[in-house]
Amino acid sequence: xxxxxxxxxxxxxxxxxxxxxxxxxxxxxxxxxxxxxxxxxxxxxxxxxxxxxxxxxxxxxxxxxxxxxxxxxxxxxxxxxxxxxxxxxxxxxxxxxxxxxxxxxxxxxxx
Ligand SMILES: [Zn+2]
Numbered sequence: 001x002x003x004x005x006x007x008x009x010x011x012x013x014x015x016x017x018x019x020x021x022x023x024x025x026x027x028x029x030x031x032x033x034x035x036x037x038x039x040x041x042x043x044x045x046x047x048x049x050x051x052x053x054x055x056x057x058x059x060x061x062x063x064x065x066x067x068x069x070x071x072x073x074x075x076x077x078x079x080x081x082x083x084x085x086x087x088x089x090x091x092x093x094x095x096x097x098x099x100x101x102x103x104x105x106x107x108x109x110x111x
Contacts, residue, residue, distance in 0.1 A: 005093075014079075014086055023083050026073035034065060043068045 013019055038044045043065040047058040070083045088106070092099035 012081075012085065012089060014081060014083065015089060019077075020086075022077055023073045023079070023086065026076045027069040027083075029076075030069040030072040031065070034068070 014023065034041050034043055044060060046061055046064060048061055050057045050059050067084075070086075073079070074083045088099050088103045091102055
């Protein structure tokens with residue numbers, strides 16, 4: 001199933017061609033700005049300690065960047081629905097089972 005078919009079947013405005021393009025463009029715009037400010041932006045400077053001493057390793061949190069990029073897209077475009085829905089909807093277009101699994105996993109986290 002292609003994105004256009006998924007858009008038609010779901011009725012989700014996020015999957016409309018122009019809107020989807022703008023959301024993804026805004027998302028990538030955030031990453032471009034993030035890259036220019038990598039040494040000062042929270043999504044890059046926040047670290048978690050993966051192991052305790054003496055083998056300490058501080059790692060960045062990759063999902064922060066993706067969450068911020070989608071939040072930025074939502075604010076920039078004034079979306080009235082969450083662009084995080086695309087995480088499930090875009091997967092649904094090529095793997096329904098994986099999309100449902102992701103949907104259920106998200107549901108468990110927010111309930
Ligand atoms: Zn991204």
